[in-house]
Amino acid sequence: MQENTPLITNDAVVLGILVAILALVFSTSASKRIFWTKFYRVVPSILLCYFIPAILNSFGLISGEFSNLYRVAADYLLPTSLVLLTLSIDFKAIMKLGPKALVMFLAGTLGIVLGGPLAVLIVSFFAPEVIGGAGPDEVWRGLATIAGSWIGGGANQAAMLEMFGASPELFSQMIAVDVLVANVWMAVLLYWAAKPKVIDKLFKADSSAIHELQDKVEKYRAGIMKIPTMVDTMKILGVGFALTGFAHLVADFMAPFIATNFPALGDYSLDKPFFYIIVVATTGGLVLSFTKARNLEGAGASRLGSVLLYVLVATIGMQMDLLAIFDNPTLFLVGLVWMSMHVIIMLVIAYLIKAPFFFVAVGSQANVGGAASAPIVASAFNPSLAPVGVLLAVLGYAVGTYGAYICGLLLQYVSTN
Numbered sequence: 513m514q515e516n517t518p519l520i521t522n523d524a525v526v527l528g529i530l531v532a533i534l535a536l537v538f539s540t541s542a543s544k545r546i547f548w549t550k551f552y553r554v555v556p557s558i559l560l561c562y563f564i565p566a567i568l569n570s571f572g573l574i575s576g577e578f579s580n581l582y583r584v585a586a587d588y589l590l591p592t593s594l595v596l597l598t599l600s601i602d603f604k605a606i607m608k609l610g611p612k613a614l615v616m617f618l619a620g621t622l623g624i625v626l627g628g629p630l631a632v633l634i635v636s637f638f639a640p641e642v643i644g645g646a647g648p649d650e651v652w653r654g655l656a657t658i659a660g661s662w663i664g665g666g667a668n669q670a671a672m673l674e675m676f677g678a679s680p681e682l683f684s685q686m687i688a689v690d691v692l693v694a695n696v697w698m699a700v701l702l703y704w705a706a707k708p709k710v711i712d713k714l715f716k717a718d719s720s721a722i723h724e725l726q727d728k729v730e731k732y733r734a735g736i737m738k739i740p741t742m743v744d745t746m747k748i749l750g751v752g753f754a755l756t757g758f759a760h761l762v763a764d765f766m767a768p769f770i771a772t773n774f775p776a777l778g779d780y781s782l783d784k785p786f787f788y789i790i791v792v793a794t795t796g797g798l799v800l801s802f803t804k805a806r807n808l809e810g811a812g813a814s815r816l817g818s819v820l821l822y823v824l825v826a827t828i829g830m831q832m833d834l835l836a837i838f839d840n841p842t843l844f845l846v847g848l849v850w851m852s853m854h855v856i857i858m859l860v861i862a863y864l865i866k867a868p869f870f871f872v873a874v875g876s877q878a879n880v881g882g883a884a885s886a887p888i889v890a891s892a893f894n895p896s897l898a899p900v901g902v903l904l905a906v907l908g909y910a911v912g913t914y915g916a917y918i919c920g921l922l923l924q925y926v927s928t929n
């Protein structure tokens with residue numbers, strides 16, 4: 513045990529290191545210097561937020577095993593992040609994007625939910641180990657975390673990690689699959705974003721609505737933005753942490769009640785407190801989005817939610833064993849087949865409803881990449897369209913908890929039957 517003790521065991525010091533890493537990553541990613549602009553065209557910033565702490569863990573400088581930071585981040589920061597990210601949903605603005613934008617987003621979600629179980633079934637015919645494992649090492653548990661990442665982002669991924677209980681070793685492999693496959697697909701989208709007319713012509717899609725969309729989005733963003741005051745920030749944090757506290761209160765009652773009276777529901781994670789924490793936090797944020805509380809977005813609600821989320825991402829990273837990606841290369845094949853299913857479903861539906869490729873690309877990336885990269889793909893078409901990616905990605909945070917949970921249950925079913 514002594515050999516595995518990290519060099520730094522003080523959580524205050526570790527937290528300082530992690531936040532400093534995040535600050536370094538974001539400051540360099542925003543730099544206009546040629547080196548950094550070229551570097552971040554190749555390496556996504558969120559990847560560094562995972563992997564720099566993972567490198568420190570791999571070299572024994574810090575360790576998720578000896579730290580309580582992940583537990584604190586998962587129990588308190590994650591649900592608060594979900595509240596603040598879903599609080600910013602403006603369903604009226606999303607509906608103004610037109611029905612095809614929403615249909616393509618939901619098609620992408622459907623492709624992830626169904627694509628995972630189908631990929632497992634296909635690959636398991638010649639590689640049965642993809643439905644193997646025991647306890648926390650059951651492969652389907654890890655794949656459920658990819659579903660969370662690909663329908664929403666890191667917050668939903670962490671939620672699925674807690675909900676289905678994948679081991680740190682298995683999760684390390686899943687992070688590698690998630691990042692590699694998702695970024696290959698993003699590169700494809702960025703390539704075709706430069707020539708959308710080719711696909712629009714093939715699909716016989718009318719892209720004139722995109723120009724109207726630009727005006728609508730610009731007016732929407734201009735109408736809510738403001739310089740936040742101390743009062744605004746306190747309101748945002750008050751709403752987020754208050755709902756998190758309420759979610760814990762509900763979980764403290766519901767989890768033991770289900771475990772005692774309906775033990776069979778334990779197979780669906782309904783006896784775990786974390787399930788109720790995440791569902792109540794997400795639902796609470798959605799409910800508040802219909803009230804004046806949604807105006808807190810103009811003062812930076814989602815920005816603060818993202819800050820909390822990235823602290824969680826860093827604590828997840830310091831639990832990763834980078835060498836684990838070589839333990840099960842078959843998982844990469846599952847990821848590629850899974851993503852192919854997602855793409856096929858989206859393209860078929862786009863062809864049927866004659867949706868512009870812009871809606872395909874942004875709808876897909878709003879699921880797979882979340883708020884970190886959906887605006888990048890949207891702005892590749894036109895810089896003024898970046899907020900569209902944000903809006904749809906925020907919707908991904910809302911449906912991600914539910915969609916990924918359903919996908920996780922389907923993965924469990926096909927792996928154990």
